[in-house]
Amino acid sequence: MYIKKITVISAITVAIAATAIGGGHSPIEQRQAAMKAVGGQMRTLGGMAQGKVAYDDFAAISALEIMRDAAMTARPLFPSGTEMGFETRAKPEIWAEGSEFDAIMGQLIANLDAAIAAEPADLASYRPLFGAVAGTCKACHEKYRAPEN
Ligand code: HEC
Structure with missing residues (x-):
């Protein structure tokens, strides 16, 4: 009973988050907006990993949290039937x-959960955690995302 309730509530939360981030109506528009929100944090996260931006643990963990929420929003927005378009x-x-x-x-x-839980206090501990996150972006895009045309 209790578990069921949580499942229902989290499903609603995901739906609301998807609407809030998505703006658009179709799952295609919604997932693109969610992926854009995932990508939006790369400036901060990648910049720090590359040493272009000074490492700031609070900024890093906040960006990781925003990215995780956006990834969780994107995850159910690839229902079958949306492969066309x-x-x-x-x-x-x-x-x-x-x-x-x-x-x-x-x-x-x-990987995002692990990076957040680790609360990396400095650049040295942050870098490999970010590397694992960025590795999954690449792994998926190479296989499942078509090039821009
Ligand atoms: C499991 C697969 C997967 C993972 C992991 C993934 N992506 Fe994506 N991403 C996609 C797919 C598929 C699209 C194209 C969606 C569409 O056009 O319908 C996409 C689109 C995007 C876009 C373009 C959004 C737009 O339409 O403007 C950005 C930016 C992006 N991803 C960034 C990232 C970043 C950064 C990461 C890692 C932190 C990441 N993605 C991880 C599958 C993934």
């Missing part, structure tokens, strides 16, 4: 038999 860069392989798409999205969220 010229405006999407999502490849049909996402919905194919044996697809690792959801597993990689889960890995991104797990």
Whole structure:
């Protein structure tokens, strides 16, 4: 009973978050907006990893949290039936038999959770955590995102 309630509440929260971030109506527009929100944090996170921006643990952890929420919003926005539409860069392989798409999205969220939980106090401890996060972006895009045209 209790667990059921939590599931319902979190489903509603995800739906609300998707609407808030998405703005658009179709899942394609909503997931693109959510992925944009994921990407939006790369400036801060990547900049710090590359030493272009001074490392600030509060800013890093906040950005990781925003990215995790956006990734969790994006995750259910790839329902089957949304593989068509010229405006999407999502490849049909996402919905194919044996697809690792959801597993990689889960890995991104797990890597973000781990980075947040570690509360990296300095650049040296932050870098490998960020590396694991960025590795999942690349792994998924290479396989499941079409190039820009
Ligand atoms: C599990 C797969 C997956 C992971 C992990 C992933 N992405 Fe994506 N991303 C996609 C797909 C698929 C699209 C294209 C969505 C569409 O066009 O419908 C996309 C689109 C994007 C876009 C373009 C959004 C737009 O339409 O303007 C950005 C920016 C982006 N991703 C950044 C990131 C970053 C940064 C990470 C890692 C922190 C990441 N993504 C992780 C699959 C993934």
